[in-house]
Amino acid sequence: MDRRLGSKVALVTGGASGIGRATAIAFARNGAAVALADADVAGGEEAVRHIKTQYDARAVFIKVDVTDAESVKAMVRSTVELFGALDMAFNNAGVPDRAASLHVSTQENWDHVMSVNLEGVWHCMKAQLDHMLVAGKGAIVNNASRSGLVGVPSDGVYGAAKHGVVGLTKAAAVEFAAKGIRVNAVCPGLVETALTRARFGDELVARSRMANPLGRMAQPEEIADAVVWLCSDEASFVVGVALPVDGGATAR
């Protein structure tokens, strides 16, 4: 096992499923202790059991609702109490747009998508930065999306939230770089997860053929590897990027 993150502590939100689960596993595989946080208790506990058995890693599940600032503060506090540090955070919990099109999007859809996908990331960054500023070091990666870089049809509200995540990432990156904290974002294209299965249903496979020059969707592990790299010392000079991990979708 590669132990390049040995002795470091990682926190992953939305770790019960999809990209978050794969990233929590990748952190553990690389030797980090992992706090896996999610609103889904059963999924989160199962993922932690898997990590402990497969990777002999230190891992704990923490229940969180990222839309609730107090719940997020408690998540960061618990991570530091349990593991003694917080070195790396992946702010990943997210939900799909429920609207078929921007002009029929409801207030409820706006509130839901914004509160999880944008405000949730803000809550997480605030609580993590409070800790990392005292420690004088840390790496944060936010999960944006290709929809945070370009306009994607039927993703209007989601895209607005994800452009906001890129904005938060860049502003924090330039503000906190000199204090030892690197902040970056990943911008995945189409990834095979519960979120995309729910959003696109039977159309998913056909859609993935057109989604990018590779002609396929990503597996969650392919995003996880980019996140682990951005958090590692190998990315020590990488600050404030919104890194497309999208099979070339935004390049064309």
Ligand code: NAD
């Ligand atoms: P997923 O549905 O598999 O996982 C999302 C996780 O977030 C779930 O475990 C869910 O319980 C958790 N979650 C949702 N709301 C929460 C809340 N309020 N508090 C705490 N946890 C909450 O989805 P995924 O595809 O792995 O998506 C993860 C992230 O990646 C999201 O931010 C999504 O927007 C982003 N993303 C996904 C894709 C894709 O194609 N799948 C592409 C680009 C970006």
